[in-house]
Amino acid sequence: MRKTYFILGALLLLAISCGKPKPDPVITSFDPTEGSPGMAVTIRGIHFGNLESQTQIYFNRAVVTQITAVTDSVIIAFVPPDATTGKITVSIDGNTTTSANDFVVH
Numbered sequence: 001m002r003k004t005y006f007i008l009g010a011l012l013l014l015a016i017s018c019g020k021p022k023p024d025p026v027i028t029s030f031d032p033t034e035g036s037p038g039m040a041v042t043i044r045g046i047h048f049g050n051l052e053s054q055t056q057i058y059f060n061r062a063v064v065t066q067i068t069a070v071t072d073s074v075i076i077a078f079v080p081p082d083a084t085t086g087k088i089t090v091s092i093d094g095n096t097t098t099s100a101n102d103f104v105v106h
Helices: 002-019
Strands: 026-031 040-046 055-059 067-070 074-078 086-092 095-105
Touching (some): 055 067, 055 074
Antiparallel strands (some): 055 086, 086 095
């Protein structure tokens, strides 16, 4: 009997966690709007989550390898050495958003 309740409880938890789609992340702004490789950029938005391991960031397709903070509304990332002027893209666990404006690389 206990085993049955355990299995039913586990199935219920699985159904609840699978039934809720994760909201897509949204970039609302980033600061500074221009700079050089190696500098920190604060990316603001919503639905970023808080798991650095599930967060991928790109500066015009150049992969960010150094992220120092991830909260649901702020990410601090360093401009990669091979970055060029273009959009910032944030991908959280497969859900992706791209900035409306370009980050200008000097």
